[in-house]
Amino acid sequence: MTASDQSWRGVATENADELPTGAGVFLRARSRRLLGELARPHRRSLWGLLATITTQNVAWLAGPFLIGVGIDVAVPALVDHGNVWPLIGIAAAMVAAALADAGLRFLFITWSGRVGQAVLLELRRRVFRHVQRLPLSFHESYTSGKTISRLTSDVEALSELLDEGLDNLLSAVFSVLFIGVFLLVLDLPLGLVVLIGFAPLYLVVRWFQKHSTAAYRRTRETIAALIVQFTETFGGIRAVQAFRRERRNDALHGALNEDNRLAHNRAFWLIAVFVPAVTLIGNLVTVAVLAYGSLRVLDGELAVGTLVSFLLYLRRFFDPLQDVAMFYNSYQSATAALEKLSGVLEEVPTVPEPENPIRLQEPHGELVFDGVTFGYTDRTVLPSLDLRVPAGQTVALVGATGAGKSTLARLAARFYDPVGGEVRLDGVPLRRLADADLRRAVVMVTQESFLFSGTVADNIAFGRPGATRSQIEDAARAIGAHGFIAALPEGYDTDVSKRGGRLSAGQRQLVSFARAFLADPALLILDEATSSLDVPSERLVQHALQTLLADRTALIIAHRLSTVEIADRVLVMDDGRIVEDGSPGELVAGVGRFADLHRAWADSLV
Structure with a gap:
C-alpha cells in the first residue's frame, strides 16, 4: 500500500465523501468484511431465520391464490351443485395460512432481534476494546467527540437497521421474487405487461440509489460534527463561561445544527420523490393489467378468479418496493456508520504488544x-x-x-x-x-x-x-x-x-x-x-x-x-x-x- 493510501485510510471515517478514486470501493469491502466477521458466529441462526422468513412468505402469499381458487372453483360448486365443502376447505386453508404467517413472523422478529443485539454487543465491545489499545497519537488527533459519535450515533444507526429494516427488507425481497415468478406462471400475457413497468421503475430506483448514498453519508457526518462540538463545549464549560464564549458557541452550534437539518432534508426529499414515484408506476401498471385482463375475461380467455388473484398479487408486488425504499434509508445511514466504525477498527496500533514477549519478573528500573x-x-x-x-x-x-x-x-x-x-x-x-x-x-x-x-x-x-x-x-x-x-x-x-x-x-x-x-x-x-x-x-x-x-x-x-x-x-x-x-x-x-x-x-x- 502506498503512502497516499495510508494517509486516507486514517481519515476515511471522517470525510468519506472526499476520498480519492478507489477509496469508496475499499470502504465498501472493509465494511462487508467487518459485517461478515460479526455475523460469522451466528451462521446457524441466520440460516434458521432465512428458512423462517421463506416459509412465512409462502404462507403470506397463499391468500390471493386461495381467493382465486375460491372464486373459480368453490363458488361455482356451491351455486351449481350445492356443494359447500370446497368453500369450507378454502376458508380453512386461508385461516391456516394466516395463523402460520402470524406465528412465523413473530418467531422471525424475536429471533432476528436477539441476533441483532448480539451483533451490536460484539461491535460495541470490539470498538471500545480497540480504541483503548490505540496509541496516544490516535487519541491526540481523534477527538473524544468523534469517539462518542462512533459508539452512540453510528451504532444506533446499525441498531435501527437490524431491529426494523432487516425484517422489511427480507419480506420485501422474498415477496418481489416469489410474486414476480408467480405472476408469470399465473398468466404469462399479464405478466409481460407487468414487466413493461420495470423499465421506468429501474430508472427511478437507480436515481434514488445514486443520490441517496451521498445524502445519507452526509447525515452521518453532520451528526458526528454536532456531537463533537457538543462534547467539546461542555467538556470545557469552565473556559466557555470564563471567557464569555456562549454566544460564539451558540452560533457555531446553530451552524452545525443547520447543516444537519439540511442534510436530513435532502434525504427526506429523496424519499418524498421516490415513494410516490414507485406508487405511481405501480398504479399505472395496475390500471393497464385491469384493462387488458378485463378484455380477456370478456373474450373468455381468462377466468375472473385468476384476474382477481393477479390483481391482489400485483398490489402485494408494488407495496413492498416502498418498504425497500424505507429500508434503503436505514441501509444507507447504517452503511455510512459501518464505514466509519470499520475505519476505527482498522487503525493499526503503532505500539503493538510483542508476539513473543520477554518476561520481566523482578524489575530494577535501569x-x-x-x-x-x-x-x-x-x-x-x-x-x-x-x-x-x-x-x-x-x-x-x-x-x-x-x-x-x-x-x-x-x-x-x-x-x-x-x-x-x-x-x-x-x-x-x-x-x-x-x-x-x-x-x-x-x-x-x-x-x-x-x-x-x-x-x-x-x-x-x-x-x-x-x-x-x-x-x-x-x-x-x-x-x-x-x-x-x-x-x-x-x-x-x-x-x-x-x-x-x-x-x-x-x-x-x-x-x-x-x-x-x-x-x-x-x-x-x-x-x-x-x-x-x-x-x-x-x-x-x-x-x-x-x-x-x-x-x-x-x-x-x-x-x-x-x-x-x-x-x-x-x-x-x-x-x-x-x-x-x-x-x-x-x-x-x-x-x-x-x-x-x-x-x-x-x-x-x-
Whole structure:
C-alpha cells in the first residue's frame, strides 16, 4: 500500500465523501468484511431465520391464490351443485395460512432481534476494546467527540437497521421474487405487461440509489460534527463561561445544527420523490393489467378468479418496493456508520504488544536510551539520544518548552516507539516486554491528574486493584494526602464526582500521586506533576518524594526548580539533545544554562 493510501485510510471515517478514486470501493469491502466477521458466529441462526422468513412468505402469499381458487372453483360448486365443502376447505386453508404467517413472523422478529443485539454487543465491545489499545497519537488527533459519535450515533444507526429494516427488507425481497415468478406462471400475457413497468421503475430506483448514498453519508457526518462540538463545549464549560464564549458557541452550534437539518432534508426529499414515484408506476401498471385482463375475461380467455388473484398479487408486488425504499434509508445511514466504525477498527496500533514477549519478573528500573531518534510528521524531536539512568537514580529533566522532555518521558513509558534506536528497561527492549509487565514496572503521573468517577479510595486503588484499605491509606499518608482525605465528608469513601470536580487541583494531584505510589513501579515518571500544587502541598510532596523515591528509578520533568533539587542528577535538554548533565549542586555552581535558570528562579523568590 502506498503512502497516499495510508494517509486516507486514517481519515476515511471522517470525510468519506472526499476520498480519492478507489477509496469508496475499499470502504465498501472493509465494511462487508467487518459485517461478515460479526455475523460469522451466528451462521446457524441466520440460516434458521432465512428458512423462517421463506416459509412465512409462502404462507403470506397463499391468500390471493386461495381467493382465486375460491372464486373459480368453490363458488361455482356451491351455486351449481350445492356443494359447500370446497368453500369450507378454502376458508380453512386461508385461516391456516394466516395463523402460520402470524406465528412465523413473530418467531422471525424475536429471533432476528436477539441476533441483532448480539451483533451490536460484539461491535460495541470490539470498538471500545480497540480504541483503548490505540496509541496516544490516535487519541491526540481523534477527538473524544468523534469517539462518542462512533459508539452512540453510528451504532444506533446499525441498531435501527437490524431491529426494523432487516425484517422489511427480507419480506420485501422474498415477496418481489416469489410474486414476480408467480405472476408469470399465473398468466404469462399479464405478466409481460407487468414487466413493461420495470423499465421506468429501474430508472427511478437507480436515481434514488445514486443520490441517496451521498445524502445519507452526509447525515452521518453532520451528526458526528454536532456531537463533537457538543462534547467539546461542555467538556470545557469552565473556559466557555470564563471567557464569555456562549454566544460564539451558540452560533457555531446553530451552524452545525443547520447543516444537519439540511442534510436530513435532502434525504427526506429523496424519499418524498421516490415513494410516490414507485406508487405511481405501480398504479399505472395496475390500471393497464385491469384493462387488458378485463378484455380477456370478456373474450373468455381468462377466468375472473385468476384476474382477481393477479390483481391482489400485483398490489402485494408494488407495496413492498416502498418498504425497500424505507429500508434503503436505514441501509444507507447504517452503511455510512459501518464505514466509519470499520475505519476505527482498522487503525493499526503503532505500539503493538510483542508476539513473543520477554518476561520481566523482578524489575530494577535501569533505563537506557541507545541511539534513539523520534519525530512527528512535520518535525524531528529527538535527533539522536544516548542516555543511561542507573536503577534507583532520580533524574530531573529541565529545558524550555519543546526541548523534548515530555517526548523522552513518553518513550520511556512506551506511549510511543522510537523511529530509530532502542529503549531498554533492565536490558530488555521495551518493544519486547509484555504490556502487563511494562505497565507494572513503569508508571507515569501527568499534569492533568485525571480522576475517575467514584470514591477517593477507588481512585487510589486504580494503581493496584486488589489493594486493601490499609494499603490505600498507607500510600496516602506516604505522600501527605491522608490529612485532607480524612477531612472530607465521608473520608476515603467520598465520591470525587466527575473528573474529581469535588477536589482542588492540588488535591487531585496528591490523589494521583498516591495512586502511582501504591502501584509501586520500578520506574516512576512525573511529567509536570507538581505544577498544580501550592507551596505548602509542594513542600509536603517533596518531603514524601525524598523517602519514596529512594529505592526506585525516577524521571522528574518540572519547570519548578524547587522540585528538581531532590534529584540525584539533572539533565538539561535543548532541541532534543542533552546539553548539560550533572548533580544539581554541580550544575548550580557552574556557568551553564541550569545555573542561569537557578539564579533567575532564586531572584524571583526575593
